[in-house]
Amino acid sequence: MQIPASLERLVEEFSRFPGIGRKTAQRLAFRVLSYSPDEARNFAEAIVRVKEQIRPCSSCFVFTDNDPCNICSSNSRERTQLCVVEQANNILPIEKSGIFHGLYHVLNGSISPLDGIGPEQLTVAQLKQRIQNEQIEELILATNPTVQGEATALFLQHEFENQVTRITRLARGLPAGGDLDYVDDVTLSEAFSGRQPF
Amino acid sequence: MQIPASLERLVEEFSRFPGIGRKTAQRLAFRVLSYSPDEARNFAEAIVRVKEQIRPCSSCFVFTDNDPCNICSSNSRERTQLCVVEQANNILPIEKSGIFHGLYHVLNGSISPLDGIGPEQLTVAQLKQRIQNEQIEELILATNPTVQGEATALFLQHEFENQVTRITRLARGLPAGGDLDYVDDVTLSEAFSGRQPF
Structure with a gap:
C-alpha cells in the first residue's frame, strides 16, 4: 500500500524534527488524522502564530514576544552577571531552578569546525559588544558538557579573559540522584579532580 | 521566565501527542521557532490538508484519499482472506513485509471495558456485515499482543466462529534477532507451548 500523498507529506514534516524517526513521525501523523477539523486547524494556527509573534531578543537572543525580553528589561535582575548558553x-531549566538571577546571552549554537560553525556563525560579536557596553563583572559559561560545548567555552575564555574580571563555568561532578555504579569515567574523574572539603 | 504565550500554546499542542512529554514538546516547539516563515506555513498547511483529503475507507476503515481505498478496490488482492487490525x-508493517495479499478490516481500537470501549465503539458491526456479504474464508486476527488486543481477538473469535470457516491469529514466540537473555516470561512460555517440529 502507498501511503496517501497528503499523509506522506505530513509524515515527512514530522520526520524533520530532531530525534523523530520515520516510525514516530507516522504515529504522530496518524494521530493528527484522528483530530477533529477544529483541532487540526488550532494546531496549524499555533505553528503559524509562533512564527509571527516570537522573535529573538535583540540583546540576549532569547526567544520572546517583547523586545527587549522580560529578563533583559527586568529591573530585579543582577545586571553584572551574564550567563552564556548555547x-x-x-x-x-536554569530559570526553573531559580538559582540564577543575572542576565543571559544565547550563542545560537556551539563552535564545531567540522560542521563549518565558527565564532562568526554564533552571536560572539554581539557578546563582545555587550561586554564592552554593559557593566559585566562575571561571565558564567554554561555551554553543554560536550566536546563542542567545551571548545566553545575554551574559545570564549581566551577571547574575553582580559575584558571581564571573572570568567567561571558550571561545576562538573556527580549528578544529584545518580548512582556511582552507572557513572561514566569522565564524570567520575571530574568529580575526583573537583572534590571539595566536606 | 514565562514562556511567551504563543510558544506555550505550541508546546501544549505537541504535548497532546502520545509519547511526547513536556520536555520533548518544548524541544519540538523551539525547533519550529527556527523554521523560516515558509517552512512553518508548509508544516501548518500539511496538517490542514491531511484532514481535508484523507478519509477512512467506507469498507475497511483504512485511511485513504480514494474511497474505496486502493486495497479494497484492487483486483490483485486475495478477497477471501480478511486481516483484522486495531x-x-x-x-x-504488514504491507511492507509483503507477506499478506488479502483484505483488511480496521477496528479503530480494542475492547477495553475500563475505558468504556466495547464492541459498539469499534467497527465490529461493519465487520459482521462484510462477513455476511463477502466471500470471506479466513479471518486473521492481528490485534496487538496486549491484554486488550487478546480480549478483542477472543471476542471476535466467539462472535464469528459459526460464520467463518477458519479463524486464525498471528503466531506468538521469539522475535527474530531477539536474545533469549532478554526475552520476557510470557513470550518465552508462548514460544515453548507453540514449539514446532524442526
Missing part, C-alpha cells in the same frame, strides 16, 4: 531553550 | 497504521 540555545535559547537552555535557559528554561 | 488501528489503520497497523497495516503499514
Whole structure:
C-alpha cells in the first residue's frame, strides 16, 4: 500500500524534527488524522502564530514576544552577571531552578569546525559588544558538557579573559540522584579532580 | 521566565501527542521557532490538508484519499482472506513485509471495558456485515499482543466462529534477532507451548 500523498507529506514534516524517526513521525501523523477539523486547524494556527509573534531578543537572543525580553528589561535582575548558553531553550531549566538571577546571552549554537560553525556563525560579536557596553563583572559559561560545548567555552575564555574580571563555568561532578555504579569515567574523574572539603 | 504565550500554546499542542512529554514538546516547539516563515506555513498547511483529503475507507476503515481505498478496490488482492487490525497504521508493517495479499478490516481500537470501549465503539458491526456479504474464508486476527488486543481477538473469535470457516491469529514466540537473555516470561512460555517440529 502507498501511503496517501497528503499523509506522506505530513509524515515527512514530522520526520524533520530532531530525534523523530520515520516510525514516530507516522504515529504522530496518524494521530493528527484522528483530530477533529477544529483541532487540526488550532494546531496549524499555533505553528503559524509562533512564527509571527516570537522573535529573538535583540540583546540576549532569547526567544520572546517583547523586545527587549522580560529578563533583559527586568529591573530585579543582577545586571553584572551574564550567563552564556548555547540555545535559547537552555535557559528554561536554569530559570526553573531559580538559582540564577543575572542576565543571559544565547550563542545560537556551539563552535564545531567540522560542521563549518565558527565564532562568526554564533552571536560572539554581539557578546563582545555587550561586554564592552554593559557593566559585566562575571561571565558564567554554561555551554553543554560536550566536546563542542567545551571548545566553545575554551574559545570564549581566551577571547574575553582580559575584558571581564571573572570568567567561571558550571561545576562538573556527580549528578544529584545518580548512582556511582552507572557513572561514566569522565564524570567520575571530574568529580575526583573537583572534590571539595566536606 | 514565562514562556511567551504563543510558544506555550505550541508546546501544549505537541504535548497532546502520545509519547511526547513536556520536555520533548518544548524541544519540538523551539525547533519550529527556527523554521523560516515558509517552512512553518508548509508544516501548518500539511496538517490542514491531511484532514481535508484523507478519509477512512467506507469498507475497511483504512485511511485513504480514494474511497474505496486502493486495497479494497484492487483486483490483485486475495478477497477471501480478511486481516483484522486495531488501528489503520497497523497495516503499514504488514504491507511492507509483503507477506499478506488479502483484505483488511480496521477496528479503530480494542475492547477495553475500563475505558468504556466495547464492541459498539469499534467497527465490529461493519465487520459482521462484510462477513455476511463477502466471500470471506479466513479471518486473521492481528490485534496487538496486549491484554486488550487478546480480549478483542477472543471476542471476535466467539462472535464469528459459526460464520467463518477458519479463524486464525498471528503466531506468538521469539522475535527474530531477539536474545533469549532478554526475552520476557510470557513470550518465552508462548514460544515453548507453540514449539514446532524442526
